Amino acid sequence: MHWPTIRSSGIVDLVMNLPDPDWAVQQLDRFLDLITTVSSHNGRPGRRHSGDSDEITEQFVAVEQIFDRVIPHWRDQPLERVMNPDLPWVNHRKPAVQAKTVILKDSEIREKLGDNAPQISAASLHPWAWEGARSLWQSGHYREAVTAGRPKDQRRNAEQVEPP
Known part of the structure; x- marks a missing residue:
């Protein structure tokens, strides 16, 4: 179970509560690799994702949970119009990059911008x-x-x- 941290400022401190941020980044990297667009095979014109549909769907199980914890309102972000049915995951690239950046930059942002608000964990x-x-x-x-x-x-x- 994920226990969010509540800051006195009212901001949810989700990244610091990830038990294993490195694992989360690895999952996001794997997902980003799978949804990278490549030239279609079999001589067909156009583009497709590098991973197959089942592989991407399986990886998204973990990625969706990471999105929910790191960028809670990711589902509210507007989707781009994608006319290519061979690229169903293209709208998930932006939140994956955003989540990865939030995780990787969290400590740097705290260091540079400061945040000395008291924190409590819901577990307490x-x-x-x-x-x-x-x-x-x-x-x-x-x-x-x-x-x-x-x-x-x-x-x-x-x-x-x-x-x-």
Whole structure:
């Protein structure tokens, strides 16, 4: 199970929580190799992916999970119009390159831009708190997830205190 880290800034810190970033990069590299376009074989004009359809589909099982953890809203990105039915995976190249770059540049970006916000792991939360927040967090509703994860008595007290 993947436990996201919550920063005080509200940003999800996904890369630092990858148990094996090197493995993730290897999976992305393999996928990128498989979806590289090459000249069609058998004398047909046009282009095709270098890997066969089954091989690419099998590799995408891991890649999709990496996308979900590293670039959570990747499915919301607009797709390019692809007129070639021999290139069904061409729209997945951009998120694969983006995910790989995020993983490889994460520590450099932290070093150069700084980030000293405190971090906690969902694994350190009480199971009730995480269970109440999990679905909201995974759907990108971070503020609501943090509120849902607060103990019930704290939420009740917060609701009773009226702002000045």
